[in-house]
Amino acid sequence: MTVSGEPGAVGWRFLPWWMLAFLGFPLGGLLALVLVGSVDGAASGALAAALAGAVIGAAQWLVLRRYLRVGAGWVLSTALGVAIGDGVGALLTGAGTGIGDLLITGLSTGVAVGLLQWALLRGHVRAAGLWAPVAAAAWPVGWTVTWAVGVDVERGYAVFGSTGALVFAAITGVAMLLLLRIRTR
Numbered sequence: 001m002t003v004s005g006e007p008g009a010v011g012w013r014f015l016p017w018w019m020l021a022f023l024g025f026p027l028g029g030l031l032a033l034v035l036v037g038s039v040d041g042a043a044s045g046a047l048a049a050a051l052a053g054a055v056i057g058a059a060q061w062l063v064l065r066r067y068l069r070v071g072a073g074w075v076l077s078t079a080l081g082v083a084i085g086d087g088v089g090a091l092l093t094g095a096g097t098g099i100g101d102l103l104i105t106g107l108s109t110g111v112a113v114g115l116l117q118w119a120l121l122r123g124h125v126r127a128a129g130l131w132a133p134v135a136a137a138a139w140p141v142g143w144t145v146t147w148a149v150g151v152d153v154e155r156g157y158a159v160f161g162s163t164g165a166l167v168f169a170a171i172t173g174v175a176m177l178l179l180l181r182i183r184t185r
């Protein structure tokens with residue numbers, strides 16, 4: 001924020017901070033695993049994902065608050081989106097952990113998170129409609145990367161691992177940077 005309380009201009013510093021927000025994934029995933037356990041169905045998927053999503057949303061919000069007035073609603077919309085998406089994914093796949101199952105869960109999570117975050121962005125960003133498809137693509141990519149590097153996904157994690165989170169952060173970070181640069185409303 002600037003001295004006037006208005007959101008600041010978006011420069012090159014945004015992307016490294018957004019990349020650092022990837023830490024929300026391993027921290028949120030660990031919290032979910034400790035408190036809820038492995039995802040083995042829609043209920044455990046939704047509950048674990050809500051916890052992980054709140055941590056992910058908080059990490060992203062800590063970066064976004066300097067550039068947008070999205071408030072704590074970002075944390076809530078992220079937590080709700082991840083909960084809905086993981087719950088639906090677990091329901092559709094039987095909480096499967098094969099690559100096809102992870103792609104379905106990733107897509108359902110990406111769509112849910114993207115739409116809920118878009119609802120917040122649309123009041124601040126002119127091209128906010130682009131955010132939902134970016135999120136819908138980035139979540140399955142994160143799961144694919146996690147699976148491809150050999151993480152033990154069969155453990156039933158609520159969210160993908162650090163490597164997938166870094167790729168996710170790069171994709172969404174570049175997209176958000178572009179959206180923020182054309183944001184004025």
